[in-house]
Amino acid sequence: MRTAKDAAPGIRRYSTVIGAMAVAVALLGLVSLFIGSSHMSVSDGLAALIKRGTAANNRIIWNIRIPRILAAVIAGAGLSASGLIMQTTLNNAMASPSTLGVSNAAVFGANLSIIAFAGGFLSTGNNLQSYAVGANPYATSVIAFLFSVISILLILGLCRVRSFSPNVVVLAGIAVGSVWTAATTILQFYATDVGLSAAVIWTFGDLGRATYRTDWIMLAVVAAGLLAFALLSWRYNALLSGESAARTMGVNVGALRFVSLLLASMITAVCVSFLGVIGFVGIICPHITKRLLGQDHRAALPASALGGSLLLLLADSLSRCLGSGSALPVGAITALLGAPFFVAVIFSRKENRRC
Amino acid sequence: MLKIENLRFKYGRRAPDVLNGVSLELRDGEIGILLGRNGSGKTTLFRNILGLCAPDAGSIRFDERDLLKMNRRERARLVAFVPQEVRFGALSVFDSVLMGRIAYFGLKAGREDYEAVERILAEMQLSGFARRNVEELSGGERQKVAIARAMAQQPRLMIFDEPTGNLDIANEQLILEEARRLARERHIAILSSLHDLNQAMAFGDRFFFMKNGGIRYSGGAECFTTDVIQDIFDIEVKMLEIENQKVILGGSHR
Numbered sequence A: 001m002r003t004a005k006d007a008a009p010g011i012r013r014y015s016t017v018i019g020a021m022a023v024a025v026a027l028l029g030l031v032s033l034f035i036g037s038s039h040m041s042v043s044d045g046l047a048a049l050i051k052r053g054t055a056a057n058n059r060i061i062w063n064i065r066i067p068r069i070l071a072a073v074i075a076g077a078g079l080s081a082s083g084l085i086m087q088t089t090l091n092n093a094m095a096s097p098s099t100l101g102v103s104n105a106a107v108f109g110a111n112l113s114i115i116a117f118a119g120g121f122l123s124t125g126n127n128l129q130s131y132a133v134g135a136n137p138y139a140t141s142v143i144a145f146l147f148s149v150i151s152i153l154l155i156l157g158l159c160r161v162r163s164f165s166p167n168v169v170v171l172a173g174i175a176v177g178s179v180w181t182a183a184t185t186i187l188q189f190y191a192t193d194v195g196l197s198a199a200v201i202w203t204f205g206d207l208g209r210a211t212y213r214t215d216w217i218m219l220a221v222v223a224a225g226l227l228a229f230a231l232l233s234w235r236y237n238a239l240l241s242g243e244s245a246a247r248t249m250g251v252n253v254g255a256l257r258f259v260s261l262l263l264a265s266m267i268t269a270v271c272v273s274f275l276g277v278i279g280f281v282g283i284i285c286p287h288i289t290k291r292l293l294g295q296d297h298r299a300a301l302p303a304s305a306l307g308g309s310l311l312l313l314l315a316d317s318l319s320r321c322l323g324s325g326s327a328l329p330v331g332a333i334t335a336l337l338g339a340p341f342f343v344a345v346i347f348s349r350k351e352n353r354r355c
Numbered sequence B: 001m002l003k004i005e006n007l008r009f010k011y012g013r014r015a016p017d018v019l020n021g022v023s024l025e026l027r028d029g030e031i032g033i034l035l036g037r038n039g040s041g042k043t044t045l046f047r048n049i050l051g052l053c054a055p056d057a058g059s060i061r062f063d064e065r066d067l068l069k070m071n072r073r074e075r076a077r078l079v080a081f082v083p084q085e086v087r088f089g090a091l092s093v094f095d096s097v098l099m100g101r102i103a104y105f106g107l108k109a110g111r112e113d114y115e116a117v118e119r120i121l122a123e124m125q126l127s128g129f130a131r132r133n134v135e136e137l138s139g140g141e142r143q144k145v146a147i148a149r150a151m152a153q154q155p156r157l158m159i160f161d162e163p164t165g166n167l168d169i170a171n172e173q174l175i176l177e178e179a180r181r182l183a184r185e186r187h188i189a190i191l192s193s194l195h196d197l198n199q200a201m202a203f204g205d206r207f208f209f210m211k212n213g214g215i216r217y218s219g220g221a222e223c224f225t226t227d228v229i230q231d232i233f234d235i236e237v238k239m240l241e242i243e244n245q246k247v248i249l250g251g252s253h254r
Helices: A012-032 A042-049 A055-089 A102-117 A128-134 A137-160 A166-189 A193-203 A212-231 A233-239 A243-248 A253-275 A281-293 A297-322 A330-348 B042-050 B072-076 B093-099 B111-123 B139-152 B169-186 B197-203 B226-233
Strands: B002-009 B019-026 B031-035 B057-062 B079-082 B157-161 B189-193 B206-211 B214-219 B238-242 B245-249
Touching: A012 A055, A012 A281, A012 A297, A042 A055, A055 A212, A055 A233, A055 A253, A055 A281, A055 A297, A102 A137, A102 A166, A102 A193, A102 A253, A137 A166, A137 A253, A166 A193, A166 A253, A212 A233, A212 A253, A212 A297, A233 A243, A233 A253, A233 A297, A233 B093, A243 A253, A243 B042, A243 B079, A281 A297, A281 A330, A297 A330, B002 B042, B019 B042, B019 B057, B019 B206, B019 B214, B031 B169, B031 B197, B042 B079, B042 B157, B042 B189, B072 B079, B079 B139, B093 B111, B093 B139, B111 B139, B139 B169, B157 B169, B169 B189, B169 B197, B197 B245, B206 B226, B214 B226
Parallel strands: B031 B189, B031 B206, B079 B157, B157 B189
Antiparallel strands: B002 B019, B002 B057, B206 B214, B238 B245
16 A cells, blocks of 8 residues: 555656756856866865965955856746746746846846946947946946836736736737837937947846845845745646636636746846846746656756756856856857757657657 | 526626526536537536636525635635546646645645545546556546546535547546546536537436526426427437437437
């Protein structure tokens, strides 16, 4: 006679895979400590890690590389898990963490900060002194974050009227997102060349902007979001049987959508505001994990999060290797790395064998 | 006992009534069958009972408890739904049935939830399938899992929307027998729609013939007369008796 616990298959089958992914994240994080433009040897790096290296090496490891690696782990997990939750709650395979136009709003906020407040307007000319003030990364991040929150609240407020019907949310996101993009274009049209390039470079996404302070803020938001998502796993699973079925099983689908969209968008807003736009992690990773492990959110959620960390760590390490001196935009590397794997996974699965 | 009184519903402010004053009663352990043409309001009536739509007027009560005033979880513990085509999202059979317990456990399933699922799987002879992925099962087996999931809600009332619609004749029989067992042994009231009139006659205790958003005739098997069927479905039918059983033969349009 099997016991009740023994008969609950679910999570146990996946725990090995998830454990292995966690180990991989830790190992890759450790390895990427020794990757960078300063060509520090492994022994120097290890010495610096226990604060016995040269002052410069100690600073590189503790003040530059560790915050950056932590940022990759935190933002990767947050963006990927948010993507999964967006895809489930909106019942849309193309949904991503920025479906609500969060990234577009953040980009507009950052542009506004860099171009308008830092004196990047044509009429005022290039004023390098005010760039120094405007280049204050916190000011740019705070303004970017403010605009993403405005965008989130605007869309959620609009969609409340239609009780968060998935198609309405997606379309409202596209509409509001394109308004932000249009506003950004207009802003850039009036920018000086220096202001414009500063603004464009901001959007590239760079984990090098991370500091311990930004890491802590991101960690707080991402951890709160992931915890909430994990607690709601069964409700997400119920949603996989369709909205009506979930409702007849006692799930308040409207409230679930509201909470999920809000949390996923807040995670995205924080990550994008601090690090710039990092695309593709949030759309690719959830799909890969769902294909490999199935849709059960008790497994798909931690696996997506770890997969996101892994992909972003890998992309960041690679961007630091390839960039020779300065890192290549990490968003581009994630797509370059992730897309072929993504395509391979999609085309190799048995579900695609159609008669 | 389910008691619906004078239920009215329309899909938009200026849209026509889809339900115009539906009243019906169904006792515990009784199988009620809704019959009528497509668009007669059967599915809309189900959606109102399940809380997927809110009626414009009228009441839905179960043992004097007002369903319209219940929150989603309370209602889910009272009424469960078995749709025609069930999606499970690639979970195992065990987890799919466990999902029916959400209205009880909320965030995390506990020991009593696992035990309840064990019991239901054993009772429905699904224990051997517990670890299988639902998507790999046949249509009849999946429908059985859907019933098991509904059972996990420990409902007093079960709604079946065309439960045999996509099944072969053997699986049809299997599902109907399972439903009948629940009604007889667990005293669950069952309200189902069915298209096959002969199947309905053999399966149901009470029959509600719907037309244009209202119940035109209701009662026991004696309701099945050529006149009633002609009025409801607008076709001529023949009625035979074979081994003391009424059999309806589909006829021609009037």
